[in-house]
Amino acid sequence: MMETITDSVRLVDGTSLCSGRLEVKSTHSNQFNQWWSSVCEDDFDQQDAEVVCRELGCGAPSVLQGALYGEVEAPMWTKEFQCGGQESALLDCRSSGSDRNTCSPGKAVGLTCSEPVRLVGGDSRCAGTLEVKHQGDWKPVARYDWNLKKASVACRDLDCGSAVSVVEREESSERSVWRIDSNCVQSGSLLRECLISYFSSSILDLT
Structure with missing residues (x-):
């Protein structure tokens, strides 16, 4: 339960x-x-x-x-x-x-x-930088080990259909982000159950 x-x-x-x-x-x-x-x-x-x-x-x-x-x-x-x-x-x-x-x-x-997941800065609510809220903080997700199949989990939580684009964007400096355990996501768990605190300058943009 x-x-x-x-x-x-x-x-x-x-x-x-x-x-x-x-x-x-x-x-x-x-x-x-x-x-x-x-x-x-x-x-x-x-x-x-x-x-x-x-x-x-x-x-x-x-x-x-x-x-x-x-x-x-x-x-x-x-x-x-x-x-x-x-x-x-x-x-x-x-x-x-x-x-x-x-x-x-x-x-x-x-x-x-709804799950605390959002896309910000894009042309629509189904495009932009992937952010997840956990323990009170909205933080972006690192590009680490993402593909369209894994990205579709986030799209499902956002009620946005399937993922069509996963793009890595380099920022000028590292910041606190979430890394998502891909094995955890593939086991059917929710995104917020699979978060690992991380520092990175490589951010995930998703459509």
């Missing part, structure tokens, strides 16, 4: 690290009595989803749908979140004062965030 987790929110039973059923950690009366609660679809909206995806280090929310990742038993989170969309954590958001008593079966929030 894939699972992305922080101290207060997690996505479970998803198909990737950035998808799953949303659960929030509840603390009841004392710090030793805690459990994870699903959130009712009626109490959650797009702005709330933006905060969760950011908190988990993923890209923007792409799918928000109840029961997408399985049915769930109680307990349920009982208050409605009222995020502005700019908060850094879901539990920083305001929530409604009144408790919800019931939530229909199949109404637990299922959330899919």
